[in-house]
Amino acid sequence: MNALKKLFGGNTRQFGMIFALVALIVFFQIFTGGRTLTPGNVINLFNGNSYILILAIGMVLVIIAGHIDLSVGSVAAFVGVSVALAMRDWGLPWWAGVLFGLLLGAVIGAWQGLWTAYVGIPAFIVTLAGMLLFRGFNQFVGKSNTIPVSKEFQFIGSGYLPEIGPNTGFNNLTLLIGIVAAAFVVIMSLRARAAAKALGADVPELWVEVTKLVLICGAILYATYLFATGRPGTSFPIPGMILAVLVLIYGFIADKTVLGRHVYAVGGNRHAAELSGVQSKKVNFMVMMNMSILAGLAGMIFVARSTASGPFDGVGWELDAIAAVFIGGAAVTGGVGTVIGSIVGGLVMAVLNNGLQLLGVGADLTQIIKGLVLLAAVAFDVYNKSQGKRSITGMLIKGFQRNNNEIKPDETTSTKEVISKEA
Amino acid sequence: MTSLDTQGDPILLEMRSITKEFPGVKALSNVNLRVMAGEIHAICGENGAGKSTLMKVLSGVYGYGSYTGDIVYQAETQQFKDIRASEAAGIVIIHQELALIPELSIMENIFLGNEPTKWGVIDWAEARKRSMELLARVGLREDPDTPIKEIGVGKQQLVEIAKALNKSVRLLILDEPTAALNESDSQHLLDLILGLKGKGITSIIISHKLNEIEQIADEITIIRDGKSIETLNVKRDGVDEDRIIKGMVGRTLESRFPDHEPKIGEVFFEVKDWTVGHPQIQDRLICKGSNFYVRRGEIVGFAGLMGAGRTELARSLFGHSYGRFIKGQVYKDGKPVNLRSVRSAIDAGLGYVTEDRKSLGLNLLDDIKTTTVSAALNKISNYTVVDTRKEFSVAEEYRKSLRTKTPSVEEGVAKLSGGNQQKVVLAKWMFTDPDLLILDEPTRGIDVGAKYEIYGIIQRLANQGKGVIVISSELPELLGLSDRIYTIFEGAITGVLDKNEATQESLMKLMTSARKTA
Numbered sequence: 001m002n003a004l005k006k007l008f009g010g011n012t013r014q015f016g017m018i019f020a021l022v023a024l025i026v027f028f029q030i031f032t033g034g035r036t037l038t039p040g041n042v043i044n045l046f047n048g049n050s051y052i053l054i055l056a057i058g059m060v061l062v063i064i065a066g067h068i069d070l071s072v073g074s075v076a077a078f079v080g081v082s083v084a085l086a087m088r089d090w091g092l093p094w095w096a097g098v099l100f101g102l103l104l105g106a107v108i109g110a111w112q113g114l115w116t117a118y119v120g121i122p123a124f125i126v127t128l129a130g131m132l133l134f135r136g137f138n139q140f141v142g143k144s145n146t147i148p149v150s151k152e153f154q155f156i157g158s159g160y161l162p163e164i165g166p167n168t169g170f171n172n173l174t175l176l177i178g179i180v181a182a183a184f185v186v187i188m189s190l191r192a193r194a195a196a197k198a199l200g201a202d203v204p205e206l207w208v209e210v211t212k213l214v215l216i217c218g219a220i221l222y223a224t225y226l227f228a229t230g231r232p233g234t235s236f237p238i239p240g241m242i243l244a245v246l247v248l249i250y251g252f253i254a255d256k257t258v259l260g261r262h263v264y265a266v267g268g269n270r271h272a273a274e275l276s277g278v279q280s281k282k283v284n285f286m287v288m289m290n291m292s293i294l295a296g297l298a299g300m301i302f303v304a305r306s307t308a309s310g311p312f313d314g315v316g317w318e319l320d321a322i323a324a325v326f327i328g329g330a331a332v333t334g335g336v337g338t339v340i341g342s343i344v345g346g347l348v349m350a351v352l353n354n355g356l357q358l359l360g361v362g363a364d365l366t367q368i369i370k371g372l373v374l375l376a377a378v379a380f381d382v383y384n385k386s387q388g389k390r391s392i393t394g395m396l397i398k399g400f401q402r403n404n405n406e407i408k409p410d411e412t413t414s415t416k417e418v419i420s421k422e423a
Numbered sequence: 424m425t426s427l428d429t430q431g432d433p434i435l436l437e438m439r440s441i442t443k444e445f446p447g448v449k450a451l452s453n454v455n456l457r458v459m460a461g462e463i464h465a466i467c468g469e470n471g472a473g474k475s476t477l478m479k480v481l482s483g484v485y486g487y488g489s490y491t492g493d494i495v496y497q498a499e500t501q502q503f504k505d506i507r508a509s510e511a512a513g514i515v516i517i518h519q520e521l522a523l524i525p526e527l528s529i530m531e532n533i534f535l536g537n538e539p540t541k542w543g544v545i546d547w548a549e550a551r552k553r554s555m556e557l558l559a560r561v562g563l564r565e566d567p568d569t570p571i572k573e574i575g576v577g578k579q580q581l582v583e584i585a586k587a588l589n590k591s592v593r594l595l596i597l598d599e600p601t602a603a604l605n606e607s608d609s610q611h612l613l614d615l616i617l618g619l620k621g622k623g624i625t626s627i628i629i630s631h632k633l634n635e636i637e638q639i640a641d642e643i644t645i646i647r648d649g650k651s652i653e654t655l656n657v658k659r660d661g662v663d664e665d666r667i668i669k670g671m672v673g674r675t676l677e678s679r680f681p682d683h684e685p686k687i688g689e690v691f692f693e694v695k696d697w698t699v700g701h702p703q704i705q706d707r708l709i710c711k712g713s714n715f716y717v718r719r720g721e722i723v724g725f726a727g728l729m730g731a732g733r734t735e736l737a738r739s740l741f742g743h744s745y746g747r748f749i750k751g752q753v754y755k756d757g758k759p760v761n762l763r764s765v766r767s768a769i770d771a772g773l774g775y776v777t778e779d780r781k782s783l784g785l786n787l788l789d790d791i792k793t794t795t796v797s798a799a800l801n802k803i804s805n806y807t808v809v810d811t812r813k814e815f816s817v818a819e820e821y822r823k824s825l826r827t828k829t830p831s832v833e834e835g836v837a838k839l840s841g842g843n844q845q846k847v848v849l850a851k852w853m854f855t856d857p858d859l860l861i862l863d864e865p866t867r868g869i870d871v872g873a874k875y876e877i878y879g880i881i882q883r884l885a886n887q888g889k890g891v892i893v894i895s896s897e898l899p900e901l902l903g904l905s906d907r908i909y910t911i912f913e914g915a916i917t918g919v920l921d922k923n924e925a926t927q928e929s930l931m932k933l934m935t936s937a938r939k940t941a
Contacts, residue, residue, distance in 0.1 A: 199815050258800045258807045268786035275783055276798040277766040335788040
């Protein structure tokens with residue numbers, strides 16, 4: 001038990017979200033008789049949820065900055081239909097279609113960002129209007145018809161990594177990516193550890209680090225194995241690839257760049273941020289615009305996967321994306337949240353959906369269960385915070401590296417601090 | 424109904440060996456407090472000494488069972504399980520942060536949670552009648568229908584007291600009642616408390632303003648590190664401020680200001696005809712053609728009553744972050760500088776430490792290291808990528824040099840005491856390496872020991888050749904710290920005094936001068 005605590009950051013409960021995800025997977029693996037962790041199902045799971053996860057990446061930034069975006073489903077649908085039409089009627093090649101879609105997303109985002117950041121209308125209202133507006137646009141330009149897209153374009157939504165190299169019985173490219181990813185994780189962790197040590201910051205014991213790395217690499221390699229051994233012609237899906245690249249980029253932006261810092265600063269205390277020289281309007285504009293670009297991308301991937309765009313694409317996506325972000329530990333009041341957390345939150349929902357489907361649970365019951373899970377996850381987080389422990393999010397950002405920084409009862413701890421800890 | 428002490432005075436309240444523990448820390452240990460009926464009893468102690476915790480125990484915020492020890496009130500042992508129970512017994516606490524609802528009217532606030540009803544429907548006629556009486560008792564001449572947000576903090580404080588009177592209070596607890604008030608509002612409030620005493624209402628007052636305590640308290644209990652140190656009788660023991668400070672810090676402070684040998688250079692920062700319009704109200708000027716200068720290595724004080732426009736002047740200079748229609752010239756090293764945005768002001772070498780640390784100065788979700796670098800991220804980033812190692816070492820450096828008390832620079836700023844939070848804010852601005860640092864109420868809400876350290880930091884900055892502007896409501900602080908003091912009244916600079924010619928009286932006169940000539 002003690003060892004577990006050290007491994008998971010002071011308190012096993014803090015490991016909640018990842019633990020819940022693993023537990024869910026194990027649960028469904030057992031109760032579906034092994035049908036959860038089959039190559040086919042895992043590939044399906046990624047294909048069917050990558051667009052929600054992409055939305056969650058944008059949404060977490062919006063929510064960290066203290067806003068919300070209700071229009072993402074409609075924006076995705078509008079971009080999807082516009083791209084499908086542009087390729088059919090203007091004869092755009094698939095890559096030009098993608099560029100056009102991203103550009104359209106940016107224009108829509110600029111529109112919403114303008115109202116939110118510079119006019120000062122709450123994003124809730126702006127995007128509620130956007131939700132109606134762009135749903136209307138979708139049905140107006142598409143005349144409520146389904147518009148098919150070309151085979152090349154479908155690749156971004158339903159393609160797989162190609163087979164190359166010798167026949168090893170695996171998909172070689174998937175294998176390569178999996179191994180590189182595992183190596184990357186190991187190298188980065190060790191480097192971070194060395195750097196922290198050099199600065200004199202607290203580092204966990206070596207065995208903790210090693211066990212953690214073994215677990216993470218094990219998970220990566222197992223996933224690689226699943227993806228690489230699917231039925232012939234399948235491997236790691238392209239939408240999953242896009243998602244992985246986006247997670248890396250946005251995780252880096254949020255955590256390591258000045259812009260990322262500014263997003264957290266504006267969400268945490270806008271006035272303090274402004275008095276520190278942060279241009280909060282610009283930051284708000286950027287996150288709103290970025291959200292619509294990603295919504296456009298998600299819309300295109302969905303259209304590519306379903307081979308045609310339709311008038312009811314993207315209905316309810318905003319709710320799935322928002323749920324993923326909050327399950328992933330973001331705060332409604334802004335300033336808190338992580339990209340990785342949101343992805344984990346999204347995966348929890350996705351696994352739940354998928355597992356219940358495999359078990360033959362109806363859509364009605366699935367919704368009830370999902371609703372309860374959302375409530376329970378956030379309640380759990382709120383409870384943990386009220387106990388003065390670091391939230392799941394906090395743990396996900398930096399918890400692993402520093403477990404033992406609990407305030408020690410010494411003369412520097414005054415009542416004020418304790419009271420604020422209590423609150 | 425009440426017991427008597429050895430001299431035959433009636434005791435209203437006795438708290439006996441109160442101990443209150445929070446996980447990992449003993450906030451109060453064996454605290455004793457005895458309050459006589461009809462007196463004004465002050466509780467003094469540094470921030471974090473346990474004053475507020477003690478009052479929360481008394482008023483039932485920390486209910487019976489969460490502490491050990493006895494509360495004997497009106498000769499009976501009490502077991503208040505929540506605020507309602509203590510209020511029913513006539514104990515009313517007015518917290519530092521006022522518990523009024525800005526959008527509701529004075530009357531609605533007074534009767535909030537205690538509405539007079541007839542057949543289950545609020546009887547507004549009765550409420551109005553009673554609120555008129557209550558407002559008259561506290562000397563507040565306002566229409567009971569005025570929304571709370573439209574009256575100043577001083578008047579809001581009076582509404583809180585009216586609310587307490589409505590609950591037929593016997594023991595009134597005031598936690599830092601004058602912290603946010605200007606001199607005249609403070610005086611009015613103190614007079615009111617004295618007036619209530621005349622009507623038999625006992626008060627417990629917590630305050631950092633020792634001169635006020637000296638003025639109105641009958642007895643003073645001093646709390647240090649969660650223990651009750653002593654109880655002084657103001658008249659009998661001949662208590663003065665130095666005596667109180669000695670009790671609070673456990674030693675005599677030789678001087679409340681560190682020794683400082685000013686090294687003043689040439690004028691490098693000059694403001695001419697600075698005029699600022701009110702952000703909402705047309706044609707109202709908040710700064711009226713202000714002219715002033717700062718020399719290198721000089722600490723310049725700005726004195727003025729609350730609302731005189733000191734903060735507004737500072738914030739309008741700092742990247743136009745306050746006001747409209749800003750006119751005037753600013754010269755640095757003889758050249759005009761552009762201060763149109765906060766960013767450009769920082770780039771021009773200005774720093775501004777706000778008076779309102781929690782809502783304007785800090786992101787309470789951040790940790791120390793993120794806060795320390797937050798105003799100068801460009802200094803620790805390459806191509807907009809933040810170098811987290813540099814961040815850590817910078818924060819560590821300032822933690823050591825400013826002696827911030829924290830287990831680690833990765834601690835959240837919300838967990839720090841006021842003094843340590845202020846050090847983190849100072850570190851943040853020192854890291855931007857400003858030539859001119861504007862400090863707005865730099866020691867507000869900070870205890871005596873930390874104040875001394877902050878003064879030392881300010882003097883060190885000046886000795887490095889920086890200009891420092893200190894805005895403060897505490898005249899002794901300005902007198903002890905500044906080399907030169909400007910006075911502001913109603914948006915206009917009314918005078919400037921050198922260190923050696925400035926006294927509290929001369930400053931006060933200039934701070935209120937236009938009123939006298941008008």
